[in-house]
Amino acid sequence: MPIYTITTAAGTLDSATKADLAAEVTRIHSDVNHVPSTYVNVVFNELAPDNVYTDAKPTRPLIINGWVRSGHPDEETSRLVTEIAHAATQVTGIPPERVLVVIGNSPARFAIEGGRVLPEPGQEQAWLLEGA
Amino acid sequence: MPIYTITTAAGTLDSATKADLAAEVTRIHSDVNHVPSTYVNVVFNELAPDNVYTDAKPTRPLIINGWVRSGHPDEETSRLVTEIAHAATQVTGIPPERVLVVIGNSPARFAIEGGRVLPEPGQEQAWLLEGA
Amino acid sequence: MPIYTITTAAGTLDSATKADLAAEVTRIHSDVNHVPSTYVNVVFNELAPDNVYTDAKPTRPLIINGWVRSGHPDEETSRLVTEIAHAATQVTGIPPERVLVVIGNSPARFAIEGGRVLPEPGQEQAWLLEGA
Numbered sequence: 001m002p003i004y005t006i007t008t009a010a011g012t013l014d015s016a017t018k019a020d021l022a023a024e025v026t027r028i029h030s031d032v033n034h035v036p037s038t039y040v041n042v043v044f045n046e047l048a049p050d051n052v053y054t055d056a057k058p059t060r061p062l063i064i065n066g067w068v069r070s071g072h073p074d075e076e077t078s079r080l081v082t083e084i085a086h087a088a089t090q091v092t093g094i095p096p097e098r099v100l101v102v103i104g105n106s107p108a109r110f111a112i113e114g115g116r117v118l119p120e121p122g123q124e125q126a127w128l129l130e131g132a
Numbered sequence: 133m134p135i136y137t138i139t140t141a142a143g144t145l146d147s148a149t150k151a152d153l154a155a156e157v158t159r160i161h162s163d164v165n166h167v168p169s170t171y172v173n174v175v176f177n178e179l180a181p182d183n184v185y186t187d188a189k190p191t192r193p194l195i196i197n198g199w200v201r202s203g204h205p206d207e208e209t210s211r212l213v214t215e216i217a218h219a220a221t222q223v224t225g226i227p228p229e230r231v232l233v234v235i236g237n238s239p240a241r242f243a244i245e246g247g248r249v250l251p252e253p254g255q256e257q258a259w260l261l262e263g264a
Numbered sequence: 265m266p267i268y269t270i271t272t273a274a275g276t277l278d279s280a281t282k283a284d285l286a287a288e289v290t291r292i293h294s295d296v297n298h299v300p301s302t303y304v305n306v307v308f309n310e311l312a313p314d315n316v317y318t319d320a321k322p323t324r325p326l327i328i329n330g331w332v333r334s335g336h337p338d339e340e341t342s343r344l345v346t347e348i349a350h351a352a353t354q355v356t357g358i359p360p361e362r363v364l365v366v367i368g369n370s371p372a373r374f375a376i377e378g379g380r381v382l383p384e385p386g387q388e389q390a391w392l393l394e395g396a
Contacts, residue, residue: 089379
């Protein structure tokens with residue numbers, strides 16, 4: 001259900017590092033938000049170096065945007081961003097100063113997967129069984 | 133007012149299919165959310181195949197992210213995602229298992245188009261007349 | 265903390281214009297939302313011309329998506345989008361009819377930068393000092 005978009009200047013991450021980071025984000029999300037890893041999507045948006053600015057100067061940040069269904073406890077989502085940011089530095093070697101993680105949220109009813117509107121947080125098991 | 137971003141691995145959709153999908157998303161959004169089709173934007177973000185992961189493995193999903201103003205009835209937004217997901221499969225042939233639709237929302241006052249802050253849901257007619 | 269993603273059809277903006285627009289967005293955000301400019305990120309997502317549609321037809325809009333922490337006064341965020349849209353037209357020459365600005369929001373606790381969860385709006389000074 002979740003989608004993570006990781007934005008970098010092209011050349012910041014090599015292929016193996018992207019695969020490793022996708023694996024870590026998937027593992028953490030699945031663990032913290034109680035979602036099977038088969039539902040976790042991670043995409044990399046690699047932009048031309050002159051298309052990425054911080055403080056109006058070209059830079060090379062690692063920007064991770066995620067989305068979760070509204071209704072997860074706030075503490076869980078804070079833990080999610082903290083673990084993902086930490087893993088991003090571990091996997092990529094990019095220092096915390098250049099790593100941003102932002103999670104957006106909207107109601108489960110505003111999303112669909114496998115042809116079915118998503119369940120509220122806490123209702124995943126019934127939803128998964130129903131679709132099996 | 134709305135913006136739909138459709139993310140795929142490059143090569144998933146050909147040009148004609150993209151145009152058809154843009155037309156269907158535009159038609160459905162205009163119908164369900166009572167917005168003239170001239171306000172509906174659809175962009176395709178085509179990524180390198182090794183930049184798209186599900187369950188930490190390279191995949192070829194069709195990910196549709198939309199945005200609407202807060203305040204539409206929840207049932208309407210659920211209908212919106214359901215119709216868009218259904219149309220996506222019809223137009224592209226991609227099975228529902230690989231189609232995700234997620235609609236984000238924020239207040240109308242947080243958006244501007246044609247130089248004017250957007251109207252609350254239900255106030256579109258007055259806003260459109262005022263700008264004519 | 266904020267991230268602005270500016271989406272265009274490739275060729276809409278040249279390099280100097282992109283740098284100027286990044287500088288203006290950075291200046292305005294820093295001013296309106298009381299955030300040091302060093303925290304403002306602007307990225308450009310340039311898509312193939314046949315990947316950008318308005319009203320189901322290929323077009324060349326300037327779409328600016330931002331993100332702020334929930335809790336800023338609504339009037340401030342309306343001022344933010346208004347000033348950014350105005351500056352976009354000034355810098356790029358693209359008329360207001362083709363400029364869209366949409367700001368999403370989620371709780372400060374759903375975001376991390378420099379290894380630390382973001383402060384609530386109004387708590388920036390303490391947070392910045394703590395990290396210094």
